[in-house]
Amino acid sequence: MYPAFVFPGSILGSRIDGRLSKQLDPYCSGEDFSGGEIKEDIACCPTLGMSLLLSAKSNTVKIRGAEILNDCCERHADVRTALIKWIQFVSRASWKNHSELKRDFPSADYVGGDRYVFNIRGNRYRLICVAVFFAGRLDIRFIGTHAEYDKINAQTI
Numbered sequence: 001m002y003p004a005f006v007f008p009g010s011i012l013g014s015r016i017d018g019r020l021s022k023q024l025d026p027y028c029s030g031e032d033f034s035g036g037e038i039k040e041d042i043a044c045c046p047t048l049g050m051s052l053l054l055s056a057k058s059n060t061v062k063i064r065g066a067e068i069l070n071d072c073c074e075r076h077a078d079v080r081t082a083l084i085k086w087i088q089f090v091s092r093a094s095w096k097n098h099s100e101l102k103r104d105f106p107s108a109d110y111v112g113g114d115r116y117v118f119n120i121r122g123n124r125y126r127l128i129c130v131a132v133f134f135a136g137r138l139d140i141r142f143i144g145t146h147a148e149y150d151k152i153n154a155q156t157i
Helices: 066-075 077-092 099-105
Strands: 040-045 049-057 062-064 108-114 115-120 125-130 137-145
Touching: 040 077, 049 115, 062 077, 066 077, 077 108, 077 125
Parallel strands: 062 137
Antiparallel strands: 040 049, 108 115, 115 125, 125 137
């Protein structure tokens, strides 16, 4: 299981609701920070160069799979800006079904098994995630170049 996170415009070390944020490792053991005692916290995502707000009370989409995103950004520096924009947009969404996702991303392809393929950076990169609408979550399964995408099976990854 990957850590859940929502990306705001916060800065690591800033105060949120009067509490000093803590630095968390995005490559952690996989504990899901979206529930339990933690209401809000911040994790540092060094490769993307941004902080991540972990929130259990938000009704926005949670994105899980930071290490997959980080790995792609380390391999392909040119995707970073486009990926950050995608993350910021998705983290503000509150999709409840396929229609709402397609309203915001008409070019996203449903490939079966609750998996969607998003075009990133003008279709130079493809991002596959599993949409869990009832939980308000996207689980990242893959991001890579179009050539890398052509070598995998989007329905089973």
